[in-house]
Amino acid sequence: MELVRARAREAATREILDLISHSRDDDRPVFDAMLHRASNLCGADAAALILGKAGDPHQRIAAHYGAGPASVAPYDRGEVPMDPDASAVAEAILTGKVLHIKDIVDTDRYRRGAGVIASFAEDSGVRTMLIVPLVTATGGIGAFSLDRKEIRPYTDDEIALVETFAAQAVIAIENVRQFRELQDSLEQQEATSDILRVINQSREDETRVFDLVLEKAAVLCDADQGSLQIVNEARTHARLMARWGHDRTAWRPGFEISLDRPLSIVATIRTGKVVHIEDYAQSDAYRDRDPIAVDLVETEGVRTRLNVPLLQNGIAIGCISLSRRAVRPFSQPEIQIVETFAAQA
Secondary structure (H helix, E strand, O other), rough: HHHHHHHHHHHHHHHHHHHHOOOOOOOHHHHHHHHHHHHHHHOOOEEEEEEEEOOOOOOOEEEEOOHHHHHHHHHOOOOOOOOOOOOOHHHHHHHHOEEEOHHHHHHHHHHHHOOOOOHHHOOOOOOOEEEEEEEEOOOEEEEEEEEEOOOOOOOOHHHHHHHHHHHHHHHHHHHHHHHHHHHHHHHHHHHHHHHHHHHOOOOOOOOHHHHHHHHHHHHHHOOOOOEEEEOOOOOOOEEEEEEEEEOOOOOOOOOOOEEOOOHHHHHHHHHHOEEOOOOOOHHHHHHHHHHHHHHHOOOOOEEEEEEEEEEOOOEEEEEEEEEEEOOOOOHHHHHHHHHHHHHHH
């Protein structure tokens, strides 16, 4: 029987390594295979690959196998923080150490009702958990979580197998990251070339430039909506000059925003600095029921919002705004892309 298990593990490892070699631009097939194999070989009822690192506000599920809606939903809603006091997964990621919880009901987190552990036990029936971190040279970036609905600890061999899969997952993530960085760099260079060509051809028509700058920024940064505003000479209003993805609101060319409103666009123009709001539905402007903020959240579904100033001699003369309908902050490289395009605009 042990020989059969060993051969099954070797076959699973070979399959995953083969997938890694053929999945340079998409790590999801690798993750799905890992979770499927790990669950079967280790006798787990469910498994998940959870991503997060130090400094992230919350964790997210990149892939799962056998997990029910009650287990996945808190991650989708952004309710699982990167807080080791509230989350065992966060503890494993931040310490880089394997956590083997033989009975989650018999833990301090469960007794304190911390995080979502009570939900795992009561809604999903999870009792034994194995959490193996994904660790890179710069720290933890995620973890494998294997769950059993009975109190049955994992063996040393099973833990070693999942550690092997975790090391392979890091390789897959790194391969895809490098591939995407190269692809993003080439796409940005192409976009920059397109914008410079249009600038050269449109010396008397800035509208074409604004439209192209906004489109390229939105597409490269995976935004759902975007707008570009220019300040009038009196610096009393910002006029909408271009839009992308805003189809259901008053956000049309010519729409003006008074610069005395408590909006993130206004803050960017006033300070000349980037304003990045993780969840616009939690912003002061929305809580105070500013009509524009309410329109963006309730009509357009805006959640994450990024505003980057258009600077001239250190003074903001406009703003590029990008939005996502999910609570998903823009990365620093994405912000830098928008800053580059803002300079061209």
